[in-house]
Amino acid sequence: MNTKLTGLHHITAIAGDAKTNVAFYTDLLGLRMVKKTVNFDDPTAYHLYFADERGTPGTVLTFFYWGDIPRGRPGIGQVSATAFTVPQGALSFWKERLAEKGIATSNLPTRFGESGIGFQDPDGMPLELMESESSLNLVPWVRDDIPEGVAIRGFHSATGIIGDLTDTEILLKDLLGMGELEREGNRVRYRIAEGGAGRIVDFVVDPSAPRALQGAGTVHHIAYATATDEDQETLRESLHNAFLGVSPVMDRNYFHSIYFREPQGILFEVATEGPGFAVDEPVETLGEALKLPAMYESRRADIEKALVPLN
Ligand code: ZN
Numbered sequence: 001m002n003t004k005l006t007g008l009h010h011i012t013a014i015a016g017d018a019k020t021n022v023a024f025y026t027d028l029l030g031l032r033m034v035k036k037t038v039n040f041d042d043p044t045a046y047h048l049y050f051a052d053e054r055g056t057p058g059t060v061l062t063f064f065y066w067g068d069i070p071r072g073r074p075g076i077g078q079v080s081a082t083a084f085t086v087p088q089g090a091l092s093f094w095k096e097r098l099a100e101k102g103i104a105t106s107n108l109p110t111r112f113g114e115s116g117i118g119f120q121d122p123d124g125m126p127l128e129l130m131e132s133e134s135s136l137n138l139v140p141w142v143r144d145d146i147p148e149g150v151a152i153r154g155f156h157s158a159t160g161i162i163g164d165l166t167d168t169e170i171l172l173k174d175l176l177g178m179g180e181l182e183r184e185g186n187r188v189r190y191r192i193a194e195g196g197a198g199r200i201v202d203f204v205v206d207p208s209a210p211r212a213l214q215g216a217g218t219v220h221h222i223a224y225a226t227a228t229d230e231d232q233e234t235l236r237e238s239l240h241n242a243f244l245g246v247s248p249v250m251d252r253n254y255f256h257s258i259y260f261r262e263p264q265g266i267l268f269e270v271a272t273e274g275p276g277f278a279v280d281e282p283v284e285t286l287g288e289a290l291k292l293p294a295m296y297e298s299r300r301a302d303i304e305k306a307l308v309p310l311n
Contacts, residue, residue: 004177004226004227004231005176005177005178005192005193005224005225005226005235005270006057006192006193006224006225006226006227006273007057007058007192007193007197007198007199007224007225008057008058008155008157008158008192008197008198008199008201008222008223008224008225009057009058009060009223009224009225009255009269009270009271009273010049010057010060010061010062010223010271011060011061011062011079011082011155011158011219011221011222011223012061012062012063012064012219012220012221012222012223013061013062013063013064013082013125013217013218013219013220014063014064014065014066014069014072014123014214014215014216014217014218014219014220015063015064015065015066015121015122015123015125015216015217016065016066016067016068016069016122016123016216017065017067017122018046018048018063018065018308018310019308019309019310019311020122021048021063021065021121021122021123022048022310022311023311024121024122025050025061025121026050028097028098028101028103029084029152030140030141030142030143030146030151030152031050031051031052031061031141031152032050032051032052032053032055032141032286032287033048033049033050033286033287034049034050034051034054034055034060034277034286034287035047035048035049035055035254035277035286035287035291036048036287036288036289036290036291036310037049037253037290037291037292037293038290038292038296038303038307039064040252040253040293043292043296043299043303044303044306044307045064045065045066045067045307046063046065046307046310047062047063047064047065048062048063048065049061049062049254049277049287050062050063051141051154051277052138052139052140052141052153052154053139053140053141053283054139054277054278054283054286055254055276055277055278055286056138056154056197057197057198057225057271057273058154058155058197058198058199058225059138059153059154059155059197059198061082061155064220066216069215069216070215070216071123071124071215071216071217071218072212072213072214072215072216072217072218073210073212073213073215073218074126074161074209074212074218075161075209075210075211075212075213076161076162076163076206076209076210076211076212076264076265077161077162077211077212077264077265077266078160078161078212078214078218078219078265078266079158079159079160079219079222079266080126080159080160080161080204080212080219081118081126081127081128081158081159082125082126082127082128082155082158082219083116083127083128083129083130083155083156083157083158083159084127084128084129084130084152084153084154084155084156085129085130085131085132085134085152085153085154085155085156085197086129086130086131086132086150086151086152086153087131087149087150087151087153088131088132088133089131089150090129090131090149090150091115091116091117091129091131093147093150094117094129094150095117097146098119103119103120104119105117105118105119106118106119108128108130111130111184111187112182112184112189114130114131114132115130115131116128116129116130116131117129120217121217123216123217124216124217125217125218125219126217128156129152130156130157132156134156134195134197134199138153138154138197140152140153153197154197154198155197155198156198156200157189157198157200157201157202158201158202158219158222159187159201159202159203159204160201160202160203160204160222160262160264160266161203161204161206161209161212162203162204162205162206162262162264162266163205163206163207163209163264164205164207164264165188165203165205167263167264168203168262168263168264171242171244171262171263172190172262173190175235175238175239175242175244176192176224176235178190178191178192178201179191181200186204186205186206187202187203187204187205188202188203188204188205189201189202190202190203192224201222211265212265220267221259221266221267221268221269222266222267222268222269223257223268223269223270223271224268224269224270224271225270225271225272225273226270226271226272226273227272227273228272228273229249229256229272232249232256232258232270232272233249235258235270236249236258236270239258239260244260244261245260245261246258246259246260247259247260252271253279253280253291253293254275254276254277254279255271255272255273255274255275255276256271256272257269257270257271257272258270290303290304290307
């Protein structure tokens with residue numbers, strides 16, 4: 001059975017203050033805010049989506065805003081770094097741009113032959129920019145101060161920390177259909193699908209790492225993409241039959257989702273590619289108006305009053 005994952009879909013992380021977070025990801029990193037909505041489980045808080053021009057699966061970083069919560073701690077059972085692709089030669093532009101804003105960057109050791117830099121967002125979330133040939137066919141959201149030749153091109157990869165690979169590998173290979181691509185030290189790279197943006201995921205095996213603590217600046221879950229509802233249901237059945245606790249299908253308006261934990265505790269989601277972010281507003285104006293799921297429309301006035309302005 002081939003589960004037909006098509007790559008990463010989105011990565012969702014936890015932030016404190018929404019306004020600071022929006023300024024960082026849009027004004028500084030140049031991502032487009034493609035959806036302004038609320039947490040479907042708590043409509044008093046934003047759920048914001050940042051992506052390329054169209055919200056293409058594999059480019060979408062989303063945040064829950066949990067206010068004044070303590071920072072989390074990276075460790076086993078968590079995605080510890082989120083990497084974006086930039087074109088070859090773009091790193092010097094980004095180092096300078098981040099330094100101008102007082103953000104320290106570090107040169108990463110060469111990883112599978114590619115160069116990268118690491119830095120943190122305002123909540124301390126670890127981010128990486130990797131110079132890579134992958135996913136350069138995406139249309140970035142171009143701003144005057146970020147030329148297209150250096151703009152971020154969606155996800156490169158995500159890195160999870162685990163203490164032991166054995167059971168995780170069975171899930172990745174046998175149930176999710178991923179193939180091991182390369183190993184470098186204790187880092188194991190898997191290919192989710194061929195070509196395009198966000199097609200790889202890395203796991204660092206480190207039994208000495210502490211357990212992760214969830215908090216501001218940590219990844220909440222990582223979502224893989226699947227093309228159709230039928231493919232998702234086939235996968236849901238195979239996970240269920242393998243005795244992995246898997247959620248029912250949830251309607252997230254822009255995609256349909258199932259959730260389960262990999263054996264070391266990282267929360268995985270599989271989301272459908274459709275219907276996509278243009279289902280309730282045109283591509284030209286994505287992210288400009290507050291969009292609410294139907295169940296909250298009758299409470300719009302109260303919800304809008306409770307949300308802080310973003311600029
Ligand atoms: Zn999600």
